[in-house]
Amino acid sequence: MSVLPLVFTSGWASGINAYAVVLLLGVFGATGLTDEVPEALQRPDVLIAAAVLFLCEAVADKIPYVDSVWDSVHTVIRPISGAVVAALLAGQSGSLPELAAGAVGGTTALMSHFVKAGTRMAVNTSPEPFSNIALSTAEDLGVAAVVIFALFHPVAAAVIAATLLALGLAVVAFLAQRIRRFWRRRAQRREERRQMGVRGRRPAPTDGSEHF
Numbered sequence: 001m002s003v004l005p006l007v008f009t010s011g012w013a014s015g016i017n018a019y020a021v022v023l024l025l026g027v028f029g030a031t032g033l034t035d036e037v038p039e040a041l042q043r044p045d046v047l048i049a050a051a052v053l054f055l056c057e058a059v060a061d062k063i064p065y066v067d068s069v070w071d072s073v074h075t076v077i078r079p080i081s082g083a084v085v086a087a088l089l090a091g092q093s094g095s096l097p098e099l100a101a102g103a104v105g106g107t108t109a110l111m112s113h114f115v116k117a118g119t120r121m122a123v124n125t126s127p128e129p130f131s132n133i134a135l136s137t138a139e140d141l142g143v144a145a146v147v148i149f150a151l152f153h154p155v156a157a158a159v160i161a162a163t164l165l166a167l168g169l170a171v172v173a174f175l176a177q178r179i180r181r182f183w184r185r186r187a188q189r190r191e192e193r194r195q196m197g198v199r200g201r202r203p204a205p206t207d208g209s210e211h212f
Helices: 004-030 044-060 066-090 096-123 129-152 154-200
Strands: none
Touching: 004 044, 004 066, 004 096, 004 129, 004 154, 044 066, 066 096, 096 129, 096 154, 129 154
16 A cells, blocks of 8 residues: 555556656666665666667657557557556565556556547647647656656655546547547538539530530
């Protein structure tokens, strides 16, 4: 129970940027700034892999439509990462608390991933490419701030993460309705133009008076 707030927060953050979570936790543990991080996340090979993948995501996540493809690929990766990190934080290999922590972390990561992917799909329809870069940067900074805060104030950070997750789910639901209405109106306009085009066509002459 004592590690549950950190598990929940790491799961939320993993759904947005799993590599940043692993990198931040590993660096803070390796430098001795906290003793909450398991040794498995502090290994040099894990930190190097997380840093490289984080840089790849930092680039892909700021390119319209490329970010949506990246999100699709990570629909499985982010929840798994969230579950693994949560289980490692819980410790006691094979125990019920570890399994429960993995379930919490993975589920939370999956929900926050859907918020991120859904929001990004909506942003990609915007004519302003800057909005995509701004949102990605805000997500990176937000994840870093909340994860670092969680290492020292886990309960408060979990409350913040839960609030952001709830707001994100509400925003995605609202955007989904707007997007559905947009596509419905667009389909109606296309149908209206098609029907006007059909009515505007003159029938071909049938009395042999065609001119060549």
